[in-house]
Amino acid sequence: MFARLLYESFRRQKRRKLLAAVAITLGVTIATAMIAVATDIGDKINRELRSLGANLLVTPQEDTLDVEIGGVNLKPPSDGNFLNEADLPKIRGTFWHHNIVGFSPMLPVNVQASAGSGAANVSLLGTYFSKMLTLGKDQFTTGVRITHPWWKVEGTWPSDESQDVLLGERLAQRWSRRPGDTIEIAGQPHRIAGIVSTGSAEDDEIVSPLALAQQVLGKPGAVRRLYVSALTKPEDALARRDPKTMNPELFDRWYCSPYVQSIAYQLQEAIPHSHAEQIRQVAQNEGTVLSRIKGLMLLVTLAALFASALAVSAAMATAIFERRREVGLMKALGAGNVAVAALFFAEGTLLAIFGGVVGFAVGSLLARQIGRSIFNANIEIQPVLFPIILAIAVIVTFVGSAAAIRRAVQFDPVFALRGDA
Amino acid sequence: MTTQASAADSVVARRSGSPHTSMFVRMLLRAAVLRRGRAASALLAMVVAAAVATAMMNLYVDVQAKLRKEFRSYGANLVVVGKDGASLPPDAVSRAEQVLAGKGMAVPFAYVVARTANGQSIVVAGTDFDRVRTLDAWWKITGTISLHVDDSSDKPPTSAWIGVRAASVVSPKLEPFDLTFQGRTIHLVPASQIQTGASEDSRIYLPLSDFVAWTELNPTTLEVAANGSPEEVNATMQQLVQALPGAEIHPVRQIVEGEARVLGKTRSTLYASAILIILTSALCVLATLTGWVFDRRKDFAIMKALGASERLVSGFFAAEAAALGAVGAVFGFMLGIAIAIWIGHANFHAPVVPRFSVFPYVLAGSIAVALLSALVPMSLLRRVQPAIILKGE
Numbered sequence: 111m112f113a114r115l116l117y118e119s120f121r122r123q124k125r126r127k128l129l130a131a132v133a134i135t136l137g138v139t140i141a142t143a144m145i146a147v148a149t150d151i152g153d154k155i156n157r158e159l160r161s162l163g164a165n166l167l168v169t170p171q172e173d174t175l176d177v178e179i180g181g182v183n184l185k186p187p188s189d190g191n192f193l194n195e196a197d198l199p200k201i202r203g204t205f206w207h208h209n210i211v212g213f214s215p216m217l218p219v220n221v222q223a224s225a226g227s228g229a230a231n232v233s234l235l236g237t238y239f240s241k242m243l244t245l246g247k248d249q250f251t252t253g254v255r256i257t258h259p260w261w262k263v264e265g266t267w268p269s270d271e272s273q274d275v276l277l278g279e280r281l282a283q284r285w286s287r288r289p290g291d292t293i294e295i296a297g298q299p300h301r302i303a304g305i306v307s308t309g310s311a312e313d314d315e316i317v318s319p320l321a322l323a324q325q326v327l328g329k330p331g332a333v334r335r336l337y338v339s340a341l342t343k344p345e346d347a348l349a350r351r352d353p354k355t356m357n358p359e360l361f362d363r364w365y366c367s368p369y370v371q372s373i374a375y376q377l378q379e380a381i382p383h384s385h386a387e388q389i390r391q392v393a394q395n396e397g398t399v400l401s402r403i404k405g406l407m408l409l410v411t412l413a414a415l416f417a418s419a420l421a422v423s424a425a426m427a428t429a430i431f432e433r434r435r436e437v438g439l440m441k442a443l444g445a446g447n448v449a450v451a452a453l454f455f456a457e458g459t460l461l462a463i464f465g466g467v468v469g470f471a472v473g474s475l476l477a478r479q480i481g482r483s484i485f486n487a488n489i490e491i492q493p494v495l496f497p498i499i500l501a502i503a504v505i506v507t508f509v510g511s512a513a514a515i516r517r518a519v520q521f522d523p524v525f526a527l528r529g530d531a
Numbered sequence: 532m533t534t535q536a537s538a539a540d541s542v543v544a545r546r547s548g549s550p551h552t553s554m555f556v557r558m559l560l561r562a563a564v565l566r567r568g569r570a571a572s573a574l575l576a577m578v579v580a581a582a583v584a585t586a587m588m589n590l591y592v593d594v595q596a597k598l599r600k601e602f603r604s605y606g607a608n609l610v611v612v613g614k615d616g617a618s619l620p621p622d623a624v625s626r627a628e629q630v631l632a633g634k635g636m637a638v639p640f641a642y643v644v645a646r647t648a649n650g651q652s653i654v655v656a657g658t659d660f661d662r663v664r665t666l667d668a669w670w671k672i673t674g675t676i677s678l679h680v681d682d683s684s685d686k687p688p689t690s691a692w693i694g695v696r697a698a699s700v701v702s703p704k705l706e707p708f709d710l711t712f713q714g715r716t717i718h719l720v721p722a723s724q725i726q727t728g729a730s731e732d733s734r735i736y737l738p739l740s741d742f743v744a745w746t747e748l749n750p751t752t753l754e755v756a757a758n759g760s761p762e763e764v765n766a767t768m769q770q771l772v773q774a775l776p777g778a779e780i781h782p783v784r785q786i787v788e789g790e791a792r793v794l795g796k797t798r799s800t801l802y803a804s805a806i807l808i809i810l811t812s813a814l815c816v817l818a819t820l821t822g823w824v825f826d827r828r829k830d831f832a833i834m835k836a837l838g839a840s841e842r843l844v845s846g847f848f849a850a851e852a853a854a855l856g857a858v859g860a861v862f863g864f865m866l867g868i869a870i871a872i873w874i875g876h877a878n879f880h881a882p883v884v885p886r887f888s889v890f891p892y893v894l895a896g897s898i899a900v901a902l903l904s905a906l907v908p909m910s911l912l913r914r915v916q917p918a919i920i921l922k923g924e
Contacts, residue, residue, distance in 0.1 A: 129818045136814050137815070144807070158792055161789045163789070176730055177644055177652045389728040391606060391669050391728075395604050398601055406590075406594060413870055417583040417808060421579060421819075424579070425822075484799045
């Protein structure tokens with residue numbers, strides 16, 4: 111009898127049921143999409159924050175002092191120690207290599223350059239542009255195009271294997287050179303592949319593939335500095351502790367958390383005779399920005415959940431309110447309050463499950479679409495979200511219906527049947 | 532008697548004066564009062580939708596400003612340098628601050644390469660310590676030593692900030708040391724150690740006045756943190772060009788572009804969420820209100836059976852929906868502002884300024900949704916004979 115009542119109720123009141131189901135589905139859709147976006151936004155924004163540049167700097171351990179003002183190196187180039195280029199792919203072998211977005215070696219060399227009208231002693235900066243490296247079977251690309259996304263090139267980026275160079279914007283203006291022209295560096299002619307604009311010291315420099323700078327310096331394999339861009343976890347009390355004072359258990363926890371400090375420690379392990387340091391301007395500030403954006407999305411999600419819960423409640427209340435006469439009839443025929451309430455709750459559960467399943471599917475699609483169109487990356491939907499969403503849908507539907515059901519069962523059947531509902 | 536009669540007269544007069552409007556208003560009010568429960572649930576849906584819309588619009592506008600402020604902790608976004616390495620005028624800072632007018636700050640820097648006692652080159656910078664602390668809050672400044680002037684000489688030694696890498700060269704135990712520039716020697720006491728992970732680590736920083744007295748050189752660089760949107764920053768840059776004719780001004784592209792990118796993505800996400808949320812709540816309102824109007828088909832039938840014209844009935848339901856939308860919008864707006872303020876407090880520790888300019892949009896949107904949800908069932912009912920509805924089918 112109960113099953114038949116339930117079945118008939120759905121069969122005969124298609125419009126009302128549809129409205130309630132639509133409300134629940136919409137509510138669940140938005141809840142799913144918002145929760146999915148909010149849980150993944152931290153990772154997405156962390157990647158976007160990498161566009162502010164590298165957050166780690168690796169230098170030779172026994173490095174002499176930089177004599178550098180405004181990015182212009184005033185020190186003789188052959189001075190000091192160097193890192194070995196052959197060690198760089200080892201970065202891919204560190205514990206947190208998945209978190210390392212990219213790295214760029216730098217080798218500044220002072221050279222005599224001339225082009226048509228002008229000749230001067232300028233700085234030549236050797237680096238990777240988009241270099242293919244291999245470690246074992248692992249192949250990956252890295253270079254300034256990943257770590258320094260604000261570098262703009264007019265013309266084309268040179269290949270890392272070529273002898274072509276990029277000319278700094280201001281230098282190009284002074285010497286009136288265009289992409290495709292040639293320039294003489296240390297007596298050798300080189301093609302200018304493009305004009306680079308960075309807004310800082312490189313605008314007055316020549317940027318070349320690393321091999322060319324090493325060749326000019328006469329030190330194959332030499333790297334002066336290494337910029338590493340890594341996804342990190344905001345610093346906390348544990349991160350700031352000195353690893354030397356930790357017990358083994360704590361040390362493991364520290365080592366296995368992607369703090370900027372522990373990644374620096376691992377870089378030092380991977381590259382012999384090196385010293386890795388966080389670039390505080392970038393590393394220290396991304397935590398606050400990240401936590402603000404994450405917090406914002408969390409609160410917006412809460413507001414959205416609240417709104418959809420209220421909307422679902424309103425829809426359920428309406429659906430039940432419309433059926434006072436039915437309740438009156440049922441009660442007149444001898445149904446108890448429990449039986450009536452059970453019918454409504456059963457209906458609500460069915461609607462919630464239906465709305466939950468459809469809403470979850472649509473919400474997942476929506477979240478995916480948002481991820482694709484805004485971050486060009488998929489937003490991962492955790493499968494564990496599904497039972498949670500379904501439970502929330504059922505609970506909200508129950509809570510939303512409870513007040514209306516209470517009022518409905520308390521209603522005197524006489525009034526209901528007389529038509530005063 | 533006469534008073535009663537005159538009272539009755541006046542009632543008649545009042546009613547005959549505007550029979551339609553008074554009946555119309557009464558019907559509207561009675562409809563809300565008699566069916567409190569139904570009206571309340573429809574109103575609740577309306578209020579929630581309007582509140583969410585208000586909160587999202589407020590946040591969308593305000594969050595960008597809030598996040599921009601967070602990005603200023605990355606330091607300067609504009610750099611002013613003297614043309615061809617020339618010094619800036621001595622009043623450059625005050626001129627720049629005048630342009631900024633409280634919306635940012637400017638910090639002067641002067642650099643020279645000095646020699647240590649054993650002949651090593653080292654970069655020495657002069658700056659304003661207090662300003663640097665504010666602008667570049669990420670500088671890790673440790674070991675501030677309270678200076679005891681126990682020197683026998685009458686002039687107290689100059690205290691300096693010393694970069695960690697510079698310290699290992701000139702003063703490993705943080706003992707006082709001498710620097711020479713163009714034959715002039717200065718005696719320095721390391722007051723604090725600084726660590727930034729960048730070129731600052733290899734430098735020594737002096738208070739600007741001591742630096743100028745020692746080297747007789749004025750600042751060559753101003754690092755400027757200008758608040759505001761990209762357009763405002765651009766305008767500030769143009770004004771700085773005018774205020775400081777002998778200088779070149781560059782944006783710090785690394786910071787400016789990174790900021791724009793992160794903000795852009797955040798804004799798009801917020802925008803997408805706002806549209807989703809507003810759309811969903813509007814649809815829920817639509818569902819609830821449609822049910823509500825449909826449910827009142829008996830009123831509709833009775834009005835028609837009593838001879839009300841199609842226009843009057845439509846007008847009545849439309850007015851009812853519009854009134855509901857308007858009331859919902861007002862309460863929803865207040866609730867929405869409260870939500871926005873709460874989010875601002877919880878996340879940014881700063882109040883979100885209520886934007887009353889969004890109210891017209893919320894109001895118009897609410898009324899439009901309410902009218903739309905009245906329209907759908909109305910067009911369905913119009914085709915049905917009143918007798919059939921009244922018969923109860």
